């Protein structure tokens with residue numbers, strides 16, 4: 001029986017790729033480990049190796065073909081004793097033919113780079129013009145940028161304007177970031193200011209904190225915030241408290257940034273949302289942007305400021321494109337929410353990737369005649385509860401959405417604020433949509449259920465609006 | 468699958484060589500199959516293959532006795548196969564199915580087996596090192612003479628908790644073998660870009676821990692070093708460090724464009740140092756086996772791996788109730 005060689009998924013997010021080059025030709029004998037072809041994904045060219053041994057009987061997809069879908073047969077392998085004439089009869093029985101297509105839930109590898117997914121956040125949601133964005137003067141032009149590019153630009157702009165700003169972390173320099181957020185920075189700023197560290201988070205987070213006391217402005221990239229747990233002592237006990245403990249003498253202008261929250265299928269130790277953890281700490285500022293414009297504007301503010309900042313990004317958002325204002329120095333103040341969509345019936349409050357569910361739900365609810373006001377908190381400390389309260393005074397109902405665990409959550413805090421400051425305006429108890437109260441499972445079906453879903457948000461809105 | 472743990476350990480018999488060949492080949496073919504299933508979308512998330520490093524776990528398992536323990540990082544498939552865990556259960560965990568070792572909840576990086584004394588499968592770089600020392604602490608406390616193999620990478624060696632653990636392990640004479648799998652890269656970072664220490668095992672000296680460097684591509688050298696380390700631990704002399712010089716052929720994980728090393732470098736290792744080819748040569752040159760004998764082994768392994776893959780595809784997804792189980796005792 002001949003074996004079909006299928007177009008491989010070379011990252012968890014890959015759906016199609018370019019078959020750039022064949023390194024074998026028909027008639028070549030191959031054994032496992034031999035490189036068969038070079039395949040381009042959107043971010044990298046990868047080598048594709050043979051698994052089985054045999055002879056290349058037929059090449060089905062020519063070199064240079066773009067948009068080859070994962071799991072498409074690209075060649076036929078003949079086993080010992082088979083010849084090309086066996087191909088037509090046998091090829092269909094190839095082992096992979098019953099394989100399901102790559103799981104469509106986007107996920108990333110340590111070394112991967114995100115790309116927009118059809119199933120991912122804003123892709124399916126029409127991008128509303130920001131309803132309120134006082135930082136952008138009238139007449140400003142916009143350009144489409146990914147969150148990844150916006151973050152990189154924010155760092156590059158601040159590095160250009162202030163010699164004291166530098167970046168350090170694992171794989172940030174030569175590899176240009178495990179998720180390619182620091183792309184191009186080593187080239188432009190050199191090894192003095194873009195520094196690869198050993199895998200030693202507790203050490204380099206402390207070192208950066210010390211460098212900040214020494215008047216530098218470090219940007220520390222954690223490969224993901226899961227690994228910042230190694231370093232949380234310095235974030236909490238040193239960076240956040242030093243100004244206070246020194247009676248205001250000493251500033252610690254350090255930014256701790258990196259992806260936070262679940263990616264996909266990376267299981268319990270690599271999938272958690274630390275929003276509520278860091279939002280609890282006095283002395284820290286905490287940002288968790290959703291859009292590229294906010295990522296850029298908030299990161300610039302974080303780097304310029306003298307307060308230590310925890311800046312929570314999201315791997316699945318890195319490849320998402322948004323409109324970013326073309327301004328020389330687009331800095332967004334902390335503590336100001338963005339109203340994405342005006343509405344009358346319910347206030348949906350979210351932040352970070354939670355906005356994906358909030359906006360999707362709002363759109364679907366709109367079709368059902370329920371008008372939702374959608375608020376992106378953008379920063380969690382300080383938190384713009386005033387905007388939330390004002391909105392709830394109008395809608396009288398509130399649903400919060402976040403990826404993190406429920407007890408306690410950002411949503412439970414907002415509920416308490418509303419109870420204390422808008423009690424008389426509430427027509428229904430606030431509902432908090434959160435991730436489930438479990439460690440993140442690996443299995444695809446369980447993971448889907450562990451995350452907060454758009455359906456749950458819709459359900460919650462219908463409950464608070466008694467629809 | 469390491470079965471004959473009590474096999475003779477001194478001179479290398481034909482049977483031993485054949486066993487090492489089988490076990491290393493099982494790991495390699497299993498990993499290649501895992502790579503293939505990943506390419507087909509049946510495995511998701513992170514998947515770190517062990518191809519190239521097979522001699523390390525196979526050699527050390529040959530030196531270990533029943534009841535000895537092992538703990539490692541996310542690059543754990545080889546360790547599990549070598550200590551006798553069922554390839555079907557491992558593969559089904561990779562596909563996230565009910566038949567997997569963690570019922571699909573753990574995935575590639577997080578599997579465990581109390582039966583085989585395999586304590587994971589850990590995703591946080593360096594975290595398994597104090598855990599290994601803790602297992603050894605428990606054995607010493609309970610008064611048995613078991614030894615724990617604590618595996619970690621060259622990159623992990625720089626984590627603070629490794630230094631902290633060295634100090635405690637020597638202070639309390641814990642029966643733990645620290646196995647540094649120096650495959651020369653931590654993701655895209657070559658060892659010399661992360662430390663100026665000339666060797667990693669020598670750091671133990673600062674805490675009074677003995678150790679040595681081992682050719683981790685040579686299963687016989689690994690086994691011999693493992694025996695020495697185990698004897699040291701069982702004699703109550705405390706921990707021992709083995710720095711295994713090895714090499715990973717594949718990317719760090721599945722989607723590593725590998726710009727940090729040349730194709731030639733990888734090819735040279737494969738051509739000159741391959742642990743499986745080494746044993747194959749020994750078998751053929753020593754006239755212990757014919758080409759046909761080895762082909763029969765290959766076939767048998769292929770069969771085991773195909774059955775594992777079949778099982779991993781057929782096994783159902785975990786029931787949704789599983790989301791809420793196994794959280795509290």
Ligand SMILES: Cc1ncc(C[n+]2csc(CCOP(=O)(O)OP(=O)(O)O)c2C)c(N)n1
Nearest residue numbers: 227542590591592620621622623652653654
């Ligand atoms: C604390 C922590 N920091 C960073 C990572 C991301 N990461 C995963 S593997 C890895 C490289 C580890 O290299 P090494 O210890 O040499 O092991 P190898 O992968 O070579 O087996 C990194 C940086 C992590 N999982 N945990």
Ligand SMILES: [Mg+2]
Nearest residue numbers: 620621652653
């Ligand atoms: Mg390594």
